[in-house]
Amino acid sequence: MAKIQTSPFAHLSQESLPTFAGVKMISLDNPMTQYGLNATKAFAGSWFSNFWSSLHVYFDVTNTYVIKKLQLITVPYIFRGEWQQELNTDGLPGSPKYNQHAPDLYIPLMSFITFILLSGLKSGFSGNFSPQILGITASSSIIFLCFELLIVYGGLYFLQCLMPSILELIAYCGYKFVPCVAIAFCSILLGGAIYWPVFLYFSVCFAIFLSKSFKRYTAHNSFAYEVESVDVTKQSFLYVVGILQIAIIFFLGYY
Amino acid sequence: MFAKNSPFEDYNISELEDDPPLMEELGINPDHIKQKTISILAFKHVDERLLEDPDMAGPFLYVLIFGGLLLLAGKVHFGAIYGFGMMGSIGIFTVLNLMSQSREIDLYRTVSILGYALLPIVILSAIGVFMRFSNPVGMFLVILSVCWSTYTATSFFETLLELKEQRWLISYPIGLLYACFTLLAIF
Numbered sequence: 001m002a003k004i005q006t007s008p009f010a011h012l013s014q015e016s017l018p019t020f021a022g023v024k025m026i027s028l029d030n031p032m033t034q035y036g037l038n039a040t041k042a043f044a045g046s047w048f049s050n051f052w053s054s055l056h057v058y059f060d061v062t063n064t065y066v067i068k069k070l071q072l073i074t075v076p077y078i079f080r081g082e083w084q085q086e087l088n089t090d091g092l093p094g095s096p097k098y099n100q101h102a103p104d105l106y107i108p109l110m111s112f113i114t115f116i117l118l119s120g121l122k123s124g125f126s127g128n129f130s131p132q133i134l135g136i137t138a139s140s141s142i143i144f145l146c147f148e149l150l151i152v153y154g155g156l157y158f159l160q161c162l163m164p165s166i167l168e169l170i171a172y173c174g175y176k177f178v179p180c181v182a183i184a185f186c187s188i189l190l191g192g193a194i195y196w197p198v199f200l201y202f203s204v205c206f207a208i209f210l211s212k213s214f215k216r217y218t219a220h221n222s223f224a225y226e227v228e229s230v231d232v233t234k235q236s237f238l239y240v241v242g243i244l245q246i247a248i249i250f251f252l253g254y255y
Numbered sequence: 256m257f258a259k260n261s262p263f264e265d266y267n268i269s270e271l272e273d274d275p276p277l278m279e280e281l282g283i284n285p286d287h288i289k290q291k292t293i294s295i296l297a298f299k300h301v302d303e304r305l306l307e308d309p310d311m312a313g314p315f316l317y318v319l320i321f322g323g324l325l326l327l328a329g330k331v332h333f334g335a336i337y338g339f340g341m342m343g344s345i346g347i348f349t350v351l352n353l354m355s356q357s358r359e360i361d362l363y364r365t366v367s368i369l370g371y372a373l374l375p376i377v378i379l380s381a382i383g384v385f386m387r388f389s390n391p392v393g394m395f396l397v398i399l400s401v402c403w404s405t406y407t408a409t410s411f412f413e414t415l416l417e418l419k420e421q422r423w424l425i426s427y428p429i430g431l432l433y434a435c436f437t438l439l440a441i442f
Contacts, residue, residue, distance in 0.1 A: 059353040062420040106354070110427060117431065 058105035058167060068100055069107060073178045074202065076209040083212055101213070105167065108174025112141065115177045115252075118184040125188065141177075144248055148173055151244065155237055161217045172213055176245055179206045180252050195253075203249045207242030214238055283312040295374050295407050309363055314370020317377050324380040325440055335439055343432040344369055350428055355416040364415070369432075372408035375400040376437055388441050401437055405430040 072079060083101045119137045123129050149169055156163060164172075179202035186198045218234040278285070291313060318340070322333050348365040379400040388397055409426040412418070418425060 056353060056356075059350075060356060061354070061424060063423050064420070066424060106350075106424065109350075113428075113431065117435070 054167065055105065058103065058171060061104050061106045065100070065104070066107060069104070070178065072100075073175055073209050074182065074205055076205055076212065083216070103168050103171035103175075103213075105171050105174070108171055108177060111177035111181050112174065114181050115141070115184065118181060118188065122184060122188055141252060144252060145170075145173060148244060148248055152241060155240070156214075156217055159218070159231075159234055159237055161234065162219075164217055172210060175210070176206055176249055176252075179203055180249055183249070183253055199250065199253065203246040206249065207245045210245055211238040211242045214241060281312075284308075284310065288313040288316070291371055292374065295371060309367040311363070311367055311370070314367055314373065317370055317373050321373065321377045321380055321440070324377065324384060328380070328384045330440070332440060336436075339436065339439060340369075343435070347428055347432060351412060351416065351425065354421055354424065355418055358416050360412075360416055368411045368415075369408055369429075372404045372411065372429075372433075373436075375403040375407070376433065376440070379437065380440060383441055397437055397441065401430065401433050404433045408433075 116134055116137050120129060120134045123133050149166075152173065153163075153166075153169060182202050183195070183199050187195045190198075215238065218231075218238060287308065287310065318336065322336060325332055344366045345362070347369065348360070348362050351360055351365065379396060382396065387393060405426050408429045409422060412425055412429075413422060
């Protein structure tokens with residue numbers, strides 16, 4: 001006679017499981033239930049749920065945060081002095097709700113979508129709209145972003161700076177869609193002649209914003225000893241980053 | 256069981272009498288649908304109890320009426336409405352779940368709320384059977400209906416998800432979604 005084994009779900013009773021309008025959906029008699037419950041337990045520690053919860057921090061934004069951040073991106077010269085960030089216990093930037101200078105992913109995502117829609121609108125006004133244009137703009141923007149992420153990440157790594165996490169870097173580099181949206185919006189409203197002054201203004205402001213934000217990473221050294229003098233290479237890397245942004249905003253608006 | 260009592264009866268009648276009425280079995284509650292419609296049209300605050308009971312019948316009805324009105328205006332866009340609506344709903348569902356810190360929402364409820372808030376755009380398409388929207392009055396009506404839909408959907412989501420300081424942040428993607436919907440349908 002086979003040994004009677006205790007069910008792994010002995011603490012569950014049929015009444016405690018959820019039902020759908022009175023019909024029991026999870027039946028303890030079914031051997032597939034064990035498979036399903038194991039799968040959900042495996043999901044809880046999986047890479048997807050970890051990714052989701054780390055993504056959650058970057059979306060914790062409020063109205064005032066977004067307004068101040070947009071001000072920082074479009075008129076950064078108003079905010080003088082060092083841009084202090086409060087850090088968490090594990091060295092990551094704090095939640096955007098409490099910290100003005102922390103990166104977030106809401107603004108890059110929304111400005112990316114707005115940029116694609118505005119490009120479609122612009123091409124619609126000049127007469128050659130097709131649904132393919134939206135897809136082409138989206139994929140070319142993402143390729144430019146990846147290319148720039150590689151350069152910036154590689155530069156920070158080889159210069160032995162404090163390394164940001166990938167999501168932070170995506171957030172900072174994704175902020176460039178805000179000036180792209182502003183430039184596209186101005187050129188739709190005010191006509192094509194206004195393009196160059198507007199482009200120069202917004203891209204230079206964004207280059208200033210990003211260089212000042214990256215100062216947080218280049219100011220540190222990843223070695224243990226303190227370095228007294230300011231490293232010229234790291235300073236010029238900040239300039240390179242700034243000029244790179246201007247070039248990329250130009251190429252993004254070119255189509 | 257379903258036995259015939261005589262050659263002239265198809266089924267035993269007493270078995271059929273035990274079934275619940277058809278509408279209740281399908282989950283369609285016309286009273287709820289009517290209450291939600293009136294609260295959207297009259298800007299009344301929706302009872303949370305109504306929001307807790309999501310149903311797809313109201314939105315389905317609205318989408319069918321929308322498609323029918325567009326058909327009357329000469330545009331056949333059923334596939335585009337369906338595809339774009341699903342993609343937009345999944346996008347909004349993702350953004351809402353990422354932004355809300357204390358509560359969660361499921362996809363069914365998101366699609367239900369977005370479908371109910373489509374009502375002003377259905378009214379716009381009803382007007383669109385009779386007039387073109389290229390003149391300033393038309394543009395004003397388009398903008399008004401998009402704002403109305405966005406306001407309705409935002410207030411529903413705010414009630415469900417307890418997002419107090421993020422009101423404009425959720426109204427922006429919802430506004431983009433409804434603006435694209437309107438562009439798709441009207442032009």
